Amino acid sequence: MYGQIVRDGLVNVTGIEDLGLTSPVLQRTSDAFFKEISPFLLHFGMFVPTIIGQCTPEQQAKWLPLAMDLKIIGTYAQTELGHGTFIRGLETTATYDASTEQFILKTPKLSSYKWWAGGLGKTANHCIVLAQLYTKGVCHGPHPFIVQIRDTETHMPLPGIKVGEIGPKLGFNTADNGFLGFEDFRIPRENLMMKNAQVTKDGTYVKVARHGKLTYGTMVFVRVMLVSDMAYCLAKAVTIAVRYSAVRRQSQPKPDQPEPQVLDYLTQQHKLFICISTAHAMKLTSTWLWNTFTGVLADMRDGNTDTLPELHALSSCLKAISTSDTSALIEQCRFACGGHGYMYSSNLPALYSFATATRTYEGDYTVLLLQTARFLVKSWEQMDEGKPLTPTLAYLEQSRNGSQVSWDDSPEGIVRGFDAVAAGRIGACVKSIRKHINNGMDYEDAWQMTTVQLVGAAEAHCRAVICRVYRDETARLTAGCSPGVKAVLDQLSTLYLLYWALERTGDLLRFSSLSERDIENLQARYEALLLKIRPNAVGLVDAFDFRDEVLMSTLGSYDGRVYERLMEEALKTPLNREPVSDSFHKYIKPMMQGKL
């Protein structure tokens, strides 16, 4: 029964194509059971996908049934105390011993301890370990291995394994993130995950993959999935905040009038409606990204890895921007709920601590945007050499002559404005790198000196992609809808464009013919649109269709009994069990009597 809940609830997921799954929509019904982050998250989120992505069919036949039936519980241990971002710098070694046909895993020093893997501390008995593969005295870089770390009967760590929990964190405290060290721990040769690289019995290293970075495939998969997960988290947060804002009344803007619902304040609408709109933008973009991802998988099955760099660039920037926007907007939802939003029982703190972690894990924000920037600069240089551009960069072509784009305030015109900003910022980076090189710097230093601008350029590219996909997909998907639904969804995507145009007026002034008057016009349209969306706001969050059990919020439940639920939760707290707590007799009274 429990295993069933973990499988069907935690991973009521559509995702991996090889499992017959068709879109990246993550709806965790398990949230209603577990309440907090599950220690099995890494088992289904990374252990299973890595078996699928990195094992040969024979290895899959051995490990996948065990993992899917929860006969073994796994996690993904890549990061070490000393290195997370720089995977090539990992220090754990796996040295092949041809005499026993085993790999010897070793943790050479403190900084080489595996650190962070979810579920590793107390739950997992198996683990995917990324280690530097040595055979015949040659290091072949980081490779994935399946390693049993605990006895499946007693759960005791196996001899040669040092494992434990890493301690309290900002969030994720139910995920028992762990540390792991190896003292010359031996595993069979077959435990090297051999889809992309193999070591034969005599220790010969055989590279199978056509692309050097396929070992990083699980990370690309999870980055793609996280975009969808962020849409899910943000939709939850804004459901809570909008429902609460419809219940909460505060202040008296006009004398002799009742206190308005806080949702009627324009500033509150400004805080919240962009959250509704962004949840839709991310959901549509994540489905589009998923289709790109499965297209690249299909290409790779046909032996073509040419489309992988663009996927890496897209999944990197969309992961970075979706996680960063979501954490900021969930925090905004909390602000929108005033003091009660700070209550744990609102569920906003838990949602925030989850979302803010995603900005770091699976690739830090800055690091991933710089990966995208690498691709953008390369593409610009290829364009200069007359080579064709990939589909998501086709817009660069229009901007290559460097002239300003003329401002057009239609939604399609605004999307073109974002293209112009992205192209302008990428071009400015290329110019900066070339200037530094002309002044005598080597390429790496010139790149380093341009990284602040490069992060901005990658963000601008990502924003342009989201705006275009959101607009196009809304139009496509609402083509057969009723005029009412079509109008409301059009309002939401227009709101996204206006909001970001106003956030990026500096860039638009620089790279388009936008004028002061155009900005005033944008601002007025934005404010009018907030008022138009207001009557549908509660309906729009209800349409996200979260059950109260999944939302788990005193502020956001469907029935709006906010104050009753807050009081019910307060009365449950252990400090309210007795009218006078022991600490009064032990410490406070003696202190008052001068005895302490």
Ligand SMILES: CCCCCCCC/C=C\CCCCCCCCCCCCCC(=O)SCCNC(=O)CCNC(=O)[C@H](O)C(C)(C)COP(=O)(O)OP(=O)(O)OC[C@H]1O[C@@H](n2cnc3c(N)ncnc32)[C@H](O)[C@@H]1OP(=O)(O)O
């Ligand atoms: C019926 C039942 C159904 C059951 C179904 C079960 C299945 C379950 C399905 C779904 C579940 C989904 C759940 C999804 C949510 C899961 C949540 C999981 C929670 C996760 C917790 C966190 C886990 C982690 O954090 S794991 C650790 C992650 N670590 C990182 O991300 C490290 C980041 N660092 C890097 O990625 C890289 O090292 C780098 C990007 C920083 C690059 O390093 P580098 O500078 O050293 O460069 P390289 O030399 O490595 O690269 C040179 C070259 O390669 C290109 N490159 C780099 N990376 C990639 C890549 N990934 N792909 C392609 N190409 C890549 C790079 O751009 C360079 O290219 P050039 O051409 O420019 O040379």
Ligand SMILES: Cc1cc2nc3c(=O)[nH]c(=O)nc-3n(C[C@H](O)[C@H](O)[C@H](O)COP(=O)(O)OP(=O)(O)OC[C@H]3O[C@@H](n4cnc5c(N)ncnc54)[C@H](O)[C@@H]3O)c2cc1C
């Ligand atoms: C909640 C949580 C769960 C996790 N779960 C797992 C797990 O299950 N398995 C696992 O293996 N790992 C896990 N991790 C680890 C996670 O993947 C790493 O923390 C993450 O990849 C960031 O790497 P880092 O900690 O080395 O940061 P660092 O790279 O040390 O980053 C520190 C700072 O340096 C900057 N920086 C680093 N390199 C560069 C660069 N080249 N250019 C510019 N700036 C740079 C970063 O932007 C950042 O500001 C988890 C982390 C968290 C927080």
